[in-house]
Amino acid sequence: MIKEKKIIQNDSAPGPIGKAGTRLGAVGIVKTQVFTFESLKLESGEKFGPVTLAYETYGCLNKDKSNAVLIVHALSGDAHAAGVHEGQDNLGWWDAFIGPQKAFDTDKYFVICSNILGGCKGSTGPVSINPKTAKPYALDFPLITINDMVNAQRRLVDHLGIEKLLSVVGGSMGGQQVLSWLVNYPQNLCSAVPIATTIKHSPQQIAFNEVGRQAIMADAHWKSGNYYEGSTPSKGLAVARMIGHITYMSDKSMAEKFGRTKKVLGEPFKFTADFEVEGYLRYRGDNFVKRFDANSYLYITKAMDNFDASGGRSFEEVLQGTKVKVLVISFKSDWLYPAYQSKEIVKACKLAGVETTYCEIASTYGHDAFLLEVEEETHLIKHFLKKVFYAYEVTGDYGA
């Protein structure tokens, strides 16, 4: 049952088949676009630029520009949320949720997915060329925050001519961005959907990120971040990713997926991957280093750890007067972003008089559930967006 669902998520999805038999997802062939602007004032006070953001869009913006939904991604995500790129076979990371009749119905909504400042998937990040030195920034890249990422996204949304988003939606670090939007740009949102996230990281969440960072910095190839001309700290980054993967699954989902393969004593190499779970982690780690930059991993996890949506005040206080409608989703077996953290968001919203709906989905997938519980999430999000869109159109409150 679980394996079947996983396969749907990872390797196929309903959608048109292209000429060569390639999968296209429900939205077909898409292209990542970029938007560059001169500079951004960072939270630290520094003026930083130029800034490029990679993004994709699906569906069409309506005449009233009232149907735009912004999707923001998690730690290792990118702008490619749905469909496939020309000549390639990789479906977007949230493909099962985006397309006609799906959670984000592209017959109704204009869906934008924005990559983040600090990333390595087409947006400005440590691997980008520093115009002052004509070399990659590496650790000269400024220490950015979740609010900086969102401030850059606000410029992108502005550039697309959208004054008010119908919704901003994201899970995990995407959920942190959603909370940042909610706090900093309530006037530009009709609704917000933070999924499997938190107002601020607990010491345990910080600890897991910190060990990942230490693994990268322990790699002899890291060289204080100056590795772009030689070997990359791939072993350290792989270890960081393996730690991540353990925290994304639940004890139960691991037991169901892997079980315990029989041990083989006296292997040629003693510390070979005897158990299926070991092979899985090594595979995931090795794969990740091909597509991710170690310095980006450092900067992004640090931004996650430093984030506090309440900015040192109480979250309830920060939300006072907010008219944005909120849907909070958590998952029962998610121990990395436990349900109690989502309930803290809900409680603050309710106390601040914010119209809030909460659902804890009874999933066994752990934190990964936000990518995998397609049916349940689709039901919740579809219904929620429909209600918000209807209210928005009826009140005629376009871009107030």
Next chain:
Amino acid sequence: MIKEKKIIQNDSAPGPIGKAGTRLGAVGIVKTQVFTFESLKLESGEKFGPVTLAYETYGCLNKDKSNAVLIVHALSGDAHAAGVHEGQDNLGWWDAFIGPQKAFDTDKYFVICSNILGGCKGSTGPVSINPKTAKPYALDFPLITINDMVNAQRRLVDHLGIEKLLSVVGGSMGGQQVLSWLVNYPQNLCSAVPIATTIKHSPQQIAFNEVGRQAIMADAHWKSGNYYEGSTPSKGLAVARMIGHITYMSDKSMAEKFGRTKKVLGEPFKFTADFEVEGYLRYRGDNFVKRFDANSYLYITKAMDNFDASGGRSFEEVLQGTKVKVLVISFKSDWLYPAYQSKEIVKACKLAGVETTYCEIASTYGHDAFLLEVEEETHLIKHFLKKVFYAYEVTGDYGA
């Protein structure tokens, strides 16, 4: 409250004060001893030797040799369970439990703590000199198992002239050894106390160990284990230890111990330890590498992962006819060795007709609780041992 308890555990304990004001613990100055025997037939079939085990004893063996309790340690432990070594200040790792009137009352019992085969604290392990090459074994050391460790301990107990142990007690990997004793030497035990342990590791437990191993093997200084003449893989080992420490604590105990220190943006070094929890992990990691061998870490964690007390059968079946009395202890907030795993032990014991007592202690300390919940554990263990000792003496069943 928690910090206070921690302080008692880590830095002081009631006990006599030595001449220079040093702490001595309740048992005073102790000395680690060694026992060497020619060879051991390993589970793999290989005949391996010579084997040395380091051990300590506290209290006196009675005339009937009926009051011996064997304490076995966890992954990073050693034979030094109580008191201090001459001229040193480090109390044994379970000092709060051993001494007159304590859980293991040295006025009544003869307490032995044995280090493990494969370790690096005075027993034969990868760092030991291979008599065939006159160099450290490194990865020529054989792949040992928990049963091998216990078979070696059986030889030590035999050497001490003890036919039947009053009890064997241990937490975590110590608990795995207890289960191995229970299965392989029931005739040599009156009772067994497995604490916060499991019949066999789940994929999640294997996964955490595997990432630790990967971190060590990713270190450029590891050199396939041949590092004894140069720099050691200390960064990799530190990362492995940091991962361990996160899993030893609970989300709640971390929150209570560390909270979130204020972030400081724009530090001289960007990835410095901003949060207290980061500093703690780095300190723990750095400290560990001074006292532990990376290859031992690989061998021991692999033995833990490979262990299956039921040997492929059902644990209930394996225990049929066992006369040993069992006390199983688990901790509510222990997510590394969750209570359901202890309940599996209890269930199998009960179904096999073994006299079994179970207690889940309502601790917030996570897996570390087995080292920290002194009062509750003392109450349980003291009472249990008293009953077992009384029954043993009354029935006169000495070494049957």
